[in-house]
Amino acid sequence: MIGHLISLKQLEALIWVADLGSFRKAAQQLNTTQPNISARIAGLEETLGLVLMHRDAGSVRMTDKGSEILAVARRIVGEAETLTEIAGRADLSEGRLRLGVTELVAATWLHQYLRDLKATYPAISVELTVDMSRQLDAALGNHSIDLAIQNSPFVTAASGVIEIGQYPYVWAAEKSLADALAHAKTLKDLMPHTLLTHARHTQSYIELSDQAQALGVPTTSFAPSSSLTSCMQMAADGLGVALLPRIMAERGAGADRLTLLDGLWLPSALRFSARYDRDTAPRYVAQAAAIAAATAQAFGHDPTPKG
Known part of the structure; x- marks a missing residue:
């Protein structure tokens, strides 16, 4: 068994450094310090006897072996999160959700959503950005946010999408x-x-x-x-x-x-979705997207897009 040699914290650090391209940003995401992240990566490299990434000025570049290890790390961390889901212990999930919403959401059902999210994930902290949809689109594309609740059209493709509905x-x-x-x-x-x-x-x-x-x-x-x-x-x-x-x-x-x-011409209704990167985001991000759709529906809009 190698559980005493490799920890989930090391694997999480590897994933976030790779995704964010920065030790500093990974430290912020994991609510720790940059030296701590560096120590986790160094410890993992020493245990495996491999160089996992090259630290260039202002950027991080994965080695070939590092990319292979990263793919396995994602699976291991994902399976660990599955354990808490099976046990019904979402309260054990820790981390930070970088959430981006448009003004419409902020002015209507955002507060209820944050309460619903806190009830399910009490140990997840939320970093909130309120901006126009095209700015959230760009932020999602460059991994500045984890979850965007925004209206179409979208420029950046997202592998994880939950439809929220339309707002006339x-x-x-x-x-x-x-x-x-x-x-x-x-x-x-x-x-x-x-x-x-x-x-x-x-x-x-x-x-x-x-x-x-x-x-x-x-x-x-x-x-x-x-x-x-x-x-x-x-x-x-x-x-x-x-x-x-x-x-x-x-x-x-x-x-x-x-x-x-009433009775006047109107433009097309806004079509909203909760969007995230299904391949790289922690499992709680997908659940946060689902909670957003449920909160929006409960708030009292038409959840079914038409036309």
């Missing part, structure tokens, strides 16, 4: 302005007012611009923003008509001061 849009305004627009039928009827929208590169803004062009109306009244929460607050303050995900307009902060406008 709605037009919303402060009550007196909404009353004045009660008979609005087309986008033209909204044009005398500032239209508060998401950022220019987003699918909703692109579709809105295309619709305006099709109607032959100018886009000078469009006021795009990287913050949907700001759009919502400005609309609640009577500063314009906001194009918002319905779940935010109905249940986000300030929703009680908004009135929804």
Whole structure:
């Protein structure tokens, strides 16, 4: 038996250094120090009598034998995590989840999700990033985050994907302005007012611009923003008509001061997924993705994509 020669901590260190390309980042991920990670790798190399990686300036490069050992290390650590699942002891899982979510999630069901996650994995700490979906896409691609809860389209492929569902849009305004627009039928009827929208590169803004062009109306009244929460607050303050995900307009902060406008053109619904790297992520990341889908469904949206 070699259990006294090779430890799971050594194998975890090897995996994270390889995935993150940095001893410092691996130490942060495992909640330890860089010298500790270096000692674990050095100990593993000494035991095996192999050089597992080359430390170049600012990067780490696996040797051929190191890559073979890494593949086996992934299987061993994965099987160890399976033991805790079989025993129903998710509370034994330790580590850090680098979680990325969009503003919609942060403004609606994020807090409940974090509570649900903590109930299942009390020893897993969460490092949270709230950003636009395309930034989360890039972060997932370069291993800066472990799990992205984001809307399509995606540029970076992910081997682990759990569909969360769709979030349709709605037009919303402060009550007196909404009353004045009660008979609005087309986008033209909204044009005398500032239209508060998401950022220019987003699918909703692109579709809105295309619709305006099709109607032959100018886009000078469009006021795009990287913050949907700001759009919502400005609309609640009577500063314009906001194009918002319905779940935010109905249940986000300030929703009680908004009135929804029906019967108007709307862009395609946002389609959300929980995405991660199934081949490299710890098993608790896949479970965290599944918990996110369950929390979102329980929060009260339509979990089935349509169209």
